[in-house]
Every structure is written in structure tokens, then in C-alpha cells.
Amino acid sequence: MKISLAQLNYIIGDVEGNLVKIKKKIEQAKSQESDLIIFSELAISGYPPKDLLDYPSFVDRCEDAIEQLTAMSDDLGILIGSPSWSHLKKGKKLYNSAFFLHQGKVLARINKSLLPTYDIFDEYRYFEPAASVEVVEFKGERMAITICEDLWNLTGDHFYRTEPMEELRKQNPSVMVNLSGSPYSYNHVEDRRARMQFNAKFYHLPLFYVNQVGGNTDILFDGGSMFINKQGEIAEECAFFKEDLKTIDWNSASDYPDNHEEYRDYDIQLIHDAVIMGLRDYFGKMNFKTAILGSSGGIDSAVVHALAVEALGKDNVKAYMLPSPYSSKGSVDHAVELAENLNSDYSILPIEEVFQSFKNTLKEEFADKPADVTEENLQARTRGVLLMAISNKFGSILLNTSNKSESAVGYTTLYGDLCGGLSIIGDLYKQQVYEMAQFINRNGVIIPESIISKEPSAELRPDQKDSDSLPDYAVLDKVLFHYIEEQKGWKQIVAEGFEEDLVRYIVKLVDRNEYKRFQAPPTLRISHKAFGFGRRMPIVGRYHH
């Protein structure tokens, strides 16, 4: 039996567009004389469709698309994910379904049993879990078909009381299939492989695993669809961060040797590829072409600048140097040097005149109050307004250049450097930003060494350094990781060997700045706990972790 794994990049809500894409792959699989083509979870709607699912007209459109595919199905079996009406009198109105189409009929509708509802996942918000599961017979095989999370309970946190695969096992399956919507994070690639390999080995069955690929605003899907042999070895693997179609000529008698690309558990190459894809898809799927950014001569904007040029092309990115009276001469020079290395356009717009006019306008109101953080924020906001004006005038999207460390402790100005349509490196701690800079320079200098080696500074008052306000980033990033990624309370972090006062200070800063992050742009997610949709904290409250 020939089985095709169709790993595609869908647009959420674009049922018609997704259908066109799906039909093309069906034709391609037919030309390869495939018996079965497998698409990923919720392929019809795009994943995650979020509250589009609250619109009955949207679900109807998805079901219409399935009807169209059913009508055109012939000897090639089609297995594809779509939301569908549950028609239950009691329970949620929808299922997260996989439709098995063959010879103009729906051979089976398989519903997802385990509905991830944590981090970025909200599936029980919409879907009723399957009440039962059944093996599907197709061309002599007994297929145990599951949807994503259905295969994660065995080796995961055991979030669910039921085990759909344990039920299916009782029905003597010969093959396992999983339709997935499994997003990238830097510790997820190896984890996902290991879990799927465990399943194949544990049940001693081959596993055909199909993931989607592509960036959907903040959430990035890496693909990496797999055919795992019954010994639990990855015999075939689709590309990462690219569309792919792989057809496997499978029969139970043959051997399929281990054959896949090696990645490390934490791999800056993959983080880089994820961010590039995220940037490209944000622009591509929104029909945007050009981007701008404020380039300060610091490491954060330098990395964003280089990534943007790689993702969008040098002619589609323009950097703006917006020096204030407190900017060092080096700052502009370094930013210009970078732009020239990238062979990309730039302009220099000093902010002093606007900054002075703000101070004039506020002179009477502020009377003789001394200068404080207000004036620092005024500079950052002047830059934000200038960049947004340019964005409006030329239809270019402003890229946000904040990193996760500063976003965590609120070392950012709301409506200033927090402006932008998309945050590119907002899920990278400061030390990861340096790591990315080194990676960008792997084949020769793009980001000038002067930018990498200089001491971080916001340059919003004379001789300011980040270290005036913040602990050393090497320490800060570690404490933040314990608090944000690992959800440790301050006592547990202190027990890891950090100073109590420092830990409590950092934790307090994180808690206090929920209000700023609430209004931050969407952030490309590369960790398993990014700010944004996956981390939902109260704004009004008191916490003393």
C-alpha cells in the first residue's frame, strides 16, 4: 500500500484556498499511484481556527468543503482533518474530526479524544471529546487513526483519564495513523519524535504521522512529518519548515531502516529557521510586502534587521536610525554599517526637534518637576510615533525589536519600543539574541562585531547602561527561565542558588509588568512558554511567588 504524507502550510479561515491546495496534492498523490493521502489536523479550517469555530456559518463551510472532497474521492483514500458538527443533544456542538473519504463516500469520521487545553491550546473551548474510537478497515489494513494529542498521553503528563490508543489496540490494528497540529518550540522537536517513536515501539506498529507547517501569527509549525517503523525508528521524515509530500510504499513484510536528519534538542539553526518562516508567513499570508524597523545600533534591532532581510529580501526592509541627544555617535554608525553589510536601505531621522516640542508643550504642566523616566519614555514614544507614521504612509509593517528578558521585567516603553505589528525576537532571552547574532554571522560578518561586543544600553539618558537598572543578563535570564518556563516560585528559585533579594525583585518586576505585555504585539513563539496567548496572567492582583 502506498501512503502519502501531505505536509502543507494552510491559511486559517481560508477554506477555499486551503481546498485548492489540498486538491493539488491529491492530484500529485494520484500521479504517484498512492492508495491513501493523509493531511494534518484541521487542515480544512487551518489550525488553530480559534473563535471562528463559534460561527456556525464557518463550520458549515468546512463541512461543505469535506462534501466536495468526498464527491471527488475515488480509489485514492483521503484522510483529512476538519471541524464537524457533533449533533449531540448534550455536550459541545463540535468535534475535531478526521474524515476518511473513499469512492465518493465518507468511510469513517474519527473524532479526537484528548483535547489539549493548556498553554496555547484551547480545544475543549470548542470540541467534545470522542465518546468511542474504532479501527477503520481500508484495503486490507486495520487502521488505528488518532488525532495529535490522542497519542501523547502515554508518555506525557497523563492529563487525561482515557487512552484512545489502548482502546484501539484491543481491535487488532495493523497500522497507526496520526493527524497532527503540533507546533514548534526548541525543545519540542526531539520530544515529539521520542514520543511518537515510543508509540510505534510500544504497540509494535508502523506509525504514519502528518504534521502541518507554517507560521500562523505567533504560532509556528515545523512540519517534520514521519513514517516510523514498528521498531520505533524514523524511516522517513518530511522537511522542516517547508511544505512536503512523501509517498511511502509500505508493506508489512519489508524492512524500513532508520533514516532521518539529526537535530540537537536545542538547536539555534531550528530557532532561526522558525523565526524566518514566521516572519515570511506573517507577511505572505497578510499580503504585506515591506517592513521597517528602528535600528538603534544595539544587538536586538541588529538581529531583527538581519533576520528581516533574510526573510523578506533586502529591498523590502528599511531601517530607521532615530538618534536622540543621548545616542552615542557609535550607535548610528554601527547601525549604518549593518545596513550597508545587508545592502539594505536606511534613513537617519534625529528625534531632537520632536522631543523638544513635547517638552515645550508640557513645560507648564510639568512646572519644575525634575526629569525622570517620563523623559526617557518620551524619546522611545517619539520613535514609536515616527515609525508608525512611516508605516502608515508607505504601508510597511513595523517590526518590533524587544527581547524576552526586557519584556519580562518591563524594561520597555509601552507605545514606544513596544510598538509593532509582530515581535520577532520577543521569545528569545537576551543571551539567545547574542547566540542568534553569532549564528547570523556564521559564514562571515553581517552584524558588526562592535554591536555584539558593546555593553547593552537603552541610551535614553547620558551614559545609561542596562546594568544600571537590571542584573547581569547571564543571571537575569536564568532566573526568568525558572520563573516563566518552569513555573517555580521564588523560594524554589532561591533554592537553586540565587540571592533572595534579587529573585524577589525580578519576580516582582515580571508580575508588575503584565499590563505592558497585555498590549504588546503578537510574538513569534519559539519556547514552550512564550508571553502572549500561552501565558494568561491576571493584570489586577497580588502575587508573592
Added chain:
Amino acid sequence: MKISLAQLNYIIGDVEGNLVKIKKKIEQAKSQESDLIIFSELAISGYPPKDLLDYPSFVDRCEDAIEQLTAMSDDLGILIGSPSWSHLKKGKKLYNSAFFLHQGKVLARINKSLLPTYDIFDEYRYFEPAASVEVVEFKGERMAITICEDLWNLTGDHFYRTEPMEELRKQNPSVMVNLSGSPYSYNHVEDRRARMQFNAKFYHLPLFYVNQVGGNTDILFDGGSMFINKQGEIAEECAFFKEDLKTIDWNSASDYPDNHEEYRDYDIQLIHDAVIMGLRDYFGKMNFKTAILGSSGGIDSAVVHALAVEALGKDNVKAYMLPSPYSSKGSVDHAVELAENLNSDYSILPIEEVFQSFKNTLKEEFADKPADVTEENLQARTRGVLLMAISNKFGSILLNTSNKSESAVGYTTLYGDLCGGLSIIGDLYKQQVYEMAQFINRNGVIIPESIISKEPSAELRPDQKDSDSLPDYAVLDKVLFHYIEEQKGWKQIVAEGFEEDLVRYIVKLVDRNEYKRFQAPPTLRISHKAFGFGRRMPIVGRYHH
């Protein structure tokens, strides 16, 4: 048996503070010789605690607080909501529990069965549903204790396959108790009463229903705790939007006549009270004192100004008139007249100098491009920056003045009039803003008639009117309500009698502006479908509802 309903205003995460409050009420109930005091759902942690529940140290603190209460419990039974560890090997790690404490012991732990996971509710994100339910015996009564949603399935959308109260009924209960965390929305008060009355009548049992009260960022709890007699009549009712303790001397032989305050299903008085409470609690719980706002002479800022003065006191609110060259003279005059009616401080800061300096700075970059929406946004953003500078300098919180209609269609400037710590009327459609203005003037003119009767205008270019860009608000608000609150697709809305082109245009504007709303401030929620946490739409996508 004397039963006390303790309706309190908790602070999320403030376990120690909530405990102090709870202990005081226990003392008060004792002084009234009560047998049982009932607190609301998740009283210990505050509700909704969101991802604080992902911190084990936080859950431990909640369990510690329950231990403290257990140790101090004596003949007065205490029934109180708290998160607790499930200690399950399979399933979620937490329960949403009600602890029944008596004579130094935990008499029972009742876990919530039905976990609302829709709109603003995320409970299955954290909690495992109860596997079983049992009546609790206490002083001769058999108590059927449930938590909030557990009593909503019978009359609601039947989102769940199980009915905990049907299980409890088999165990011959003599009394029903419900610990609730039921937020206000303008169609929820009568709905909640009706559903709880139905339960009492259906099971022919008295129902003691305890809700919390208070504003938690965007979500507003109205209280209205009830004792419903077994005929389904509301015999006692706690205050709305205020803390309250009511002790009911109950025995099964007595009659408890119907006795509660009448409200209409849609009542501007309640919306007003909800917003006032939301404003007050946002400031009170964050330890903020003073507020500022931009006052344009238009209806939106006028209503926010008046509400803020009522909620925070005239000495704690300052309005800023920020006229541009395109502002009519009337605008400043009307805003000043309002400030004087409110006897509240104000300043006038013309934005022309800053606006000109922005244009100068951008002159070369913009070359000979004609003026467009860029220059309109520049004015709005100049105002935003001025207000934020004042906010920074004086530690005053900027109130956002956007309404739901303009927020829906994106007739707002990101980082301009979308600035602010809290949106006060962002869940009121334009026509509801007028209704609120009339309500504010119910006992005499506060908002000048000139503000109410003028044609809406953003005044960002000469002679601009909202009606140049937008349909009449009477039509717009209706179409938006169909689309947002009722989740109708455009075809269904057209079928209601609206023009197809108009409907599709409005729907497109709503879809396109998700990115702006994503960065908007939290919004006091008064409808059953507010923008923000309760409505989660993709940003990148294509929809054609």
C-alpha cells in the same frame, strides 16, 4: 439552621488578604449564631486566578490557607471555594473545590463537575472534572453542594454530558447549595436568577446561592447572592455590586415569601453600576489613586470623564483638552463646560507644535506624498504620547475612551486613542454610550446637551464627520451586534434585512482590525461577548463570514 451567605470582593492571588477578609466574616457569622457560612467559588485564590494555577507554590499557599481555616473551625460550618491538588495519576493536577470545614476537620471536599471553557472561561485549562458527587450530611440536613456551572447545564446549552445534580438527587438531598463565580453582563442577571429559580423548583429544594462581587481587571462580578425557596421564589437576595452578608434562619417547615429587587433584563442602571465598580476596583486593587483622560468635547470622553469622577472622586481625575488645528472651537468649550459641571481640574495643551515638528522631521522622508490617514494618526498619537507623559510624571492612570463600535471597525488609532491602562466604555456600542450619557444626566445636566446633540467627529481633518467613513451608528451597531454578540455570518445578517454590500463591508472591517484590538487595553466587560479575553480570533487569516 442558620445559614450565612458571604458575598465578598476578593483580590486575585492575594491569599493572605483574602483570608483576613474571610476570617472577619466568620467572626460576624458567629456573632449571629450561624450554623454554616458559605463563601463563593475559589474565594481563597480570587477568581479567575488564571495561570497563577500553573505555579505549584501558589496552589500550595491556597491549600495552606484551607488548613488554617480548618484548624480554626468549630461548631460553625465553613463552606469555601479553593483550588486543590487532585493527586490523580491520570487527569489534570487540580480540582476546583469547595471545602466543608467543621470542628477542626475537613468534613468534605466537593469538586466541580462541569468546567466552563468558553467565552472568558478557561476552567478545563486547569481543572479535572469531579469523577463523582456525594451529598454531605450536616446537622441533620443532607446537602447537595455544587459549584457554579454544575447547576447551569439543565437549562443552558447542555454543553456537558453529565448532570451532577441528577446524581445528587438520587441521594435524597434536603437542601441545595451553590458556590458561584458568575460575572455580570447586562443579560445575565435575569438569566442567572431564572436558571437558579428553575433548579429550586425542579428539584423542589431550597437553594442557597453565593456569588462573589467586584471587578477583576476586565471581568465584573455583580454579587446578587440568593436564598431561593423550594417553590423557586427568591426569598432573600444580597446587594448588587457591593459586599454583603446575609444570615437566613432556615427550617423546612417555614414559608419564605418572594422578596427581591426588580431589574429589567437590560438595565442601564446596572451597566452604570458595573462600570463604576470596575473602575473603582481597578484603582483600589492596584493601589492607584488618580486618573487622567483626553477630553475631546465628544460624547465618548464626556461619558468616561463623568463616570471617572463618580467612581474616583472629582479631585482624583484630571481632563486634558488637546486641540489640533482641526478641532472646532466648540470642542474645547464643551469639554471645559463638562469639567466645570463636574467641578474637576483640567488643562488645555494644544498639539500643534508637536504635530508640526513631526511633520518637519518626516518632511524629507515623505517627500511630496499627499496628506492621508498618516497625518490623522499623527495627531491621535501625539495626544497619546502627551497623555502618557503626564501619566508617567504624576503616576496617574490614563483612561481609554474608545467605544465598542469604533473598536469593532478599527475607527481608532493604535498607540493613539487606543492608549490607556483600562478601557471604560469599550464594551458599549455608540448608541449605548448615548444612553449612558442620558443616564448620567438623569438628575440634572452634567454632560452638556451640546455634547450629546453634536454630530460625531474625530476632528482629524477639516470638517471631518464619522459619517464620512462609517454607516449611521443606528445601523452599524445593529450589524455589529449580529456579528459579534450573535456570531451570525454575513448571509444571515443580510437575511435580517440589511444591505449586502454594507454588511460585507462592516464584517470585513471587524475581521481586519483584530490586530488593533490585540494591542488594546483591557476593557470592562458588560456584554456577554466583549472584545478581549472572551473573544479569541486569529490575526493572520482570511475569513468571509
